[in-house]
Amino acid sequence: xxxxxxxxxxxxxxxxxxxxxxxxxxxxxxxxxxxxxxxxxxxxxxxxxxxxxxxxxxxxxxxxxxxxxxxxxxxxxxxxxxxxxxxxxxxxxxxxxxxxxxxxxxxxxxxxxxxxx
Amino acid sequence: xxxxxxxxxxxxxxxxxxxxxxxxxxxxxxxxxxxxxxxxxxxxxxxxxxxxxxxxxxxxxxxxxxxxxxxxxxxxxxxxxxxxxxxxxxxxxxxxxxxxxxxxxxxxxxxxxx
Numbered sequence: 733x734x735x736x737x738x739x740x741x742x743x744x745x746x747x748x749x750x751x752x753x754x755x756x757x758x759x760x761x762x763x764x765x766x767x768x769x770x771x772x773x774x775x776x777x778x779x780x781x782x783x784x785x786x787x788x789x790x791x792x793x794x795x796x797x798x799x800x801x802x803x804x805x806x807x808x809x810x811x812x813x814x815x816x817x818x819x820x821x822x823x824x825x826x827x828x829x830x831x832x833x834x835x836x837x838x839x840x841x842x843x844x845x846x847x848x849x
Numbered sequence: 850x851x852x853x854x855x856x857x858x859x860x861x862x863x864x865x866x867x868x869x870x871x872x873x874x875x876x877x878x879x880x881x882x883x884x885x886x887x888x889x890x891x892x893x894x895x896x897x898x899x900x901x902x903x904x905x906x907x908x909x910x911x912x913x914x915x916x917x918x919x920x921x922x923x924x925x926x927x928x929x930x931x932x933x934x935x936x937x938x939x940x941x942x943x944x945x946x947x948x949x950x951x952x953x954x955x956x957x958x959x960x961x962x963x
Contacts, residue, residue, distance in 0.1 A: 778950055
């Protein structure tokens with residue numbers, strides 16, 4: 733089945749530094765990937781939709797200059813948290829849908845726990 | 850815009866018993882897709898079951914089945930013969946056919962007790 737690999741699983745960084753999170757589709761091509769943020773005991777909130785070869789679409793309230801998304805190939809999307817601050821600490825999850833569409837549903841990465849100290 | 854509501858923040862069930870998780874949604878679309886996802890303590894999101902709105906027959910996957918009531922905009926998940934490994938957060942999700950994004954409900958935390 734479709735597999736999405738997300739790295740790193742955990743990262744601790746100092747306030748003011750930048751962190752890059754990678755999301756790879758291992759056995760399928762994904763023209764679109766999605767980035768979610770999940771606070772403890774809460775649901776997944778869509779941050780942005782990552783489109784291969786074009787600019788990402790950000791949800792209202794998400795700062796595009798702070799959360800940089802690059803989708804340079806059909807199998808890789810990256811989320812960079814720039815100038816991270818403690819309030820950016822959260823669980824970030826990516827997902828992708830295989831090009832063949834609904835039959836695969838969505839596949840999720842295993843998530844990245846970001847802690848900014 | 851679509852909204853998805855899960856009215857049960859927490860539920861518990863005895864092992865081997867049956868439990869039903871509720872989900873309602875609001876949309877003006879006629880065709881769409883509905884999903885139930887499971888998120889165990891590992892935080893990995895796992896697809897449990899999916900339903901196409903144009904299909905009247907309720908989806909079933911082994912011990913998991915749904916009760917899809919389109920007119921009532923209700924999409925409940927029934928877990929039969931509950932197992933300890935079913936302990937997890939369960940999220941109901943909605944997707945328009947033309948759109949790509951999933952809209953999630955707030956989640957229900959299910960605890961299966963031995």
